[in-house]
Amino acid sequence: MEIFDTHFHLDPEDDFSSFLQRSYDDLRLACSDYREVPSKLLMLCAGGSYAGSLRAMEFADYAEEVWFSCGVHPHDAAEYHLDRRDFSIFKDHRKLLAIGEIGLDYFYGFSDRDTQLSVLQEFLDMALDWDKPAMLHLRDKDNCRQAYDDALALLSGFSNAGGRFVIHCYAGNQDDARKFLDMGGYFGVTGMYTFKAAHNIRETISIIPDDRLLIETDSPYLAPVPYRGRNNTPGMVALVAASLGASRQLPPEASTALFTANGKRFYRIKE
Numbered sequence: 001m002e003i004f005d006t007h008f009h010l011d012p013e014d015d016f017s018s019f020l021q022r023s024y025d026d027l028r029l030a031c032s033d034y035r036e037v038p039s040k041l042l043m044l045c046a047g048g049s050y051a052g053s054l055r056a057m058e059f060a061d062y063a064e065e066v067w068f069s070c071g072v073h074p075h076d077a078a079e080y081h082l083d084r085r086d087f088s089i090f091k092d093h094r095k096l097l098a099i100g101e102i103g104l105d106y107f108y109g110f111s112d113r114d115t116q117l118s119v120l121q122e123f124l125d126m127a128l129d130w131d132k133p134a135m136l137h138l139r140d141k142d143n144c145r146q147a148y149d150d151a152l153a154l155l156s157g158f159s160n161a162g163g164r165f166v167i168h169c170y171a172g173n174q175d176d177a178r179k180f181l182d183m184g185g186y187f188g189v190t191g192m193y194t195f196k197a198a199h200n201i202r203e204t205i206s207i208i209p210d211d212r213l214l215i216e217t218d219s220p221y222l223a224p225v226p227y228r229g230r231n232n233t234p235g236m237v238a239l240v241a242a243s244l245g246a247s248r249q250l251p252p253e254a255s256t257a258l259f260t261a262n263g264k265r266f267y268r269i270k271e
């Protein structure tokens with residue numbers, strides 16, 4: 001059995017070999033309710049800057065079970081705007097699965113809205129051009145929906161042109177979820193799904209069909225319950241699969257098989 005964490009980040013100081021070791025240790029820990037621990041942990045290392053994408057690519061070169069994505073996170077949009085780097089070196093890499101992490105973050109607003117929009121559009125164009133799905137991050141200021149409105153507008157053009165996308169760590173509302181579903185969108189579920197207070201996320205995710213959900217950790221952030229607050233690794237994705245499965249009357253093994261197959265289909269992993 002294999003399990004697929006479709007979104008995580010490396011810390012700059014992580015050493016590849018010990019990172020893999022910690023991830024597999026966590027996988028065993030996270031599978032206490034499984035009858036069988038998955039023997040293989042597939043991982044998609046998300047780039048969020050030029051340097052981060054390079055490192056994600058190095059990790060994918062190092063480990064057979066690691067793939068990667070390249071992109072500019074909205075936090076880094078302003079820096080990228082000033083110091084444009086050439087992402088074409090990633091284009092033909094056999095382990096490049098997606099363009100991301102890209103998106104809009106008006107909560108922190110580290111880059112102004114116009115800059116975020118133009119960088120996002122540029123990378124969505126790249127995703128179309130390179131025939132890769134886009135992996136998005138969306139966050140609004142409290143009580144505001146500008147980021148979702150802007151994303152709906154950009155993604156409608158993108159999906160009409162044949163683009164495929166996932167909104168990672170989906171925390172939007174049900175109405176928007178329906179609109180993204182109509183555009184063919186997928187939704188990423190993280191350890192946040194297991195947090196006691198995250199009723200709204202569980203409610204929203206409940207309307208998403210099984211075949212549009214991907215499991216992820218967003219590690220090193222968002223360690224699932226009962227390890228909340230701890231440093232997170234891709235192995236903890238087993239707890240996300242178990243929790244999401246439980247809400248759909250699926251035992252952990254069946255849930256793991258379902259959401260791993262979704263990830264492999266969406267990212268077109270053949271083996």
Ligand SMILES: [Zn+2]
Binds near residue numbers: 008009046101218
């Ligand atoms: Zn992320």
